[in-house]
Amino acid sequence: MASVFPGAIDSFTDPLSGSALNSPSHSAQHADLNDAAEKIEAFMGLVKVTSGALSSTATNFVGCFTSLYENYRIVLSKVNVGAGFMQFQMLNSSTAFTSALYHTVLFGTNSSAGAVAVDRVASGSSGYFTYNFQNTTDGSLSCSYDFMNPFGTGRTFYNGNASSFYDVTPFFQVSSGGGGVNSTNSFDGIRISSAGGGTLIGNVAIYGYRN
DSSP: OOOOTTTSOOOOOOOOTTOOTBTTBHHHHHHHHHHHHHHHHHHOOOEEEEEEEEOSSEEEEESOOOTTOSEEEEEEEEEEOTTSOEEEEEEETTEEOOSOOOOEEEEEEETTTTEEEEEEEOOOSSOEEEEOOTTOOSSOEEEEEEEESSSSSSOOEEEEEEEOBOSSSSOEEEEEEEEEOSOOOOOOEEEEEETTSOOOEEEEEEEEEOO
């Protein structure tokens, strides 16, 4: 039978210990399982490409972006930002991209005033784009970022969602933001670092997915 995944879950006939090789058909079983495995690889959702830990001022994840997946999601958890800002920089074979970026837009809520605020991070010539999770020292920061087409030769766009409070007053909670890389370069990695030179601590997982 042809696999019906992802529209439905396949139902296979399990052979018994005394079943003959043709009841159910041994070759048909291999063909069915091969077909199902190919469907899983083609249609499954987020696939973990790599994972690691933040334990210094800058951590490189090289080779995590390839032609296998069009888009990627980076998930960070239990992050301690320290005294600086967490920032990102695109890589190609460990070489940092240093040209200007589109600005990043962050949307957040000032909890003491109850007002919506927008924080625009200006484009720079260093190639960094920054998410202002400042002085988050209790290890509570969790966030995710989607990168569209980083390995391709079109422009790379990104957006993010986070749940964290500044450890300052007034509290400011960042909920989402996005931007784009002002280049059609192909990138195979990313650097996560501290703009203030402090040590970042936390866990990172990078997933690939297709449209």
